[in-house]
Amino acid sequence: MVESLRRHLQPLMPGDSYLTATPFRKIIDEHVESWRAGAKMFLAFGSLALVLAAVGLYSVIAYNVTQRTQELGVRLALGAQQRDVLQLIVAEGFRYAVVGVAIGGIIALGAAGRVQPLLFNQSARDPVVFGAAIGILLVVAIVATLVPAWRASRLDANIALRAE
Numbered sequence: 001m002v003e004s005l006r007r008h009l010q011p012l013m014p015g016d017s018y019l020t021a022t023p024f025r026k027i028i029d030e031h032v033e034s035w036r037a038g039a040k041m042f043l044a045f046g047s048l049a050l051v052l053a054a055v056g057l058y059s060v061i062a063y064n065v066t067q068r069t070q071e072l073g074v075r076l077a078l079g080a081q082q083r084d085v086l087q088l089i090v091a092e093g094f095r096y097a098v099v100g101v102a103i104g105g106i107i108a109l110g111a112a113g114r115v116q117p118l119l120f121n122q123s124a125r126d127p128v129v130f131g132a133a134i135g136i137l138l139v140v141a142i143v144a145t146l147v148p149a150w151r152a153s154r155l156d157a158n159i160a161l162r163a164e
Contacts, residue, residue, distance in 0.1 A: 038118070050136070050137070050140060053100070053137070053140065053141075054140045054141070054143070054144040055144075057093060057096060057097065057141055057144045057145065058144040058145070058147065058148065060096065061089065061092065061093045061096075061144070061145045061148040061149070062147070062148040062151075064092070064148075065089060065148045065149075065151065065152045068152075069155065069160050069163050070160060070161060070163060072085055072152050072155055072160060073155055073156075073157045073158075073159075073160025073161045073163070074157075074160075074161065075088075076155060076157040076160070077157040077158075077161060082153040082154065083153070085149070085152050085153040085155075086149045086150065086152070086153040088149075088152075089145060089148060089149035089152050089153075090142060090145050090146065090149045092145070093141055093142070093144065093145025093148075093149070094138070094141060094142060094145070096141070097137065097138055097141030097142075098138070100137075100141075101134055101137050101138065104137075105130065105134065108130070109125060112124035112125045
């Protein structure tokens with residue numbers, strides 16, 4: 001397309017000057033590369049933080065389930081259904097996640113002023129972004145608690161009551 005542009009513009013240019021056409025993206029790339037690298041780093045560190053939060057919540061819930069094996073065995077022996085135990089464990093993990101998201105949301109709202117200069121045509125306090133982040137974190141929290149909850153719901157009451 002550059003050659004076609006050059007042919008059309010050359011007759012309009014007086015003299016023997018040579019017309020150079022450079023794509024706008026090539027001109028701008030040098031200036032926005034550092035911003036792209038920063039955005040990729042934010043994405044990488046945010047993803048890492050999400051994975052660490054999920055692993056941490058999974059670990060806490062799994063440890064809690066291990067510590068409560070006898071209690072869960074008693075519940076199952078007394079007639080609790082597997083879904084009741086599953087709901088109990090998932091609800092506990094969800095409570096942890098809600099408290100963590102609330103504290104993190106307050107901190108994020110407070111720090112939004114410092115992040116605002118890094119954003120282009122976007123508010124640091126955008127409710128859609130905050131809502132999406134909260135939704136993603138809560139879904140990850142529920143998924144992280146499902147494995148220990150599933151294990152807890154499958155406990156054999158006899159074995160659980162004999163465990164130390």
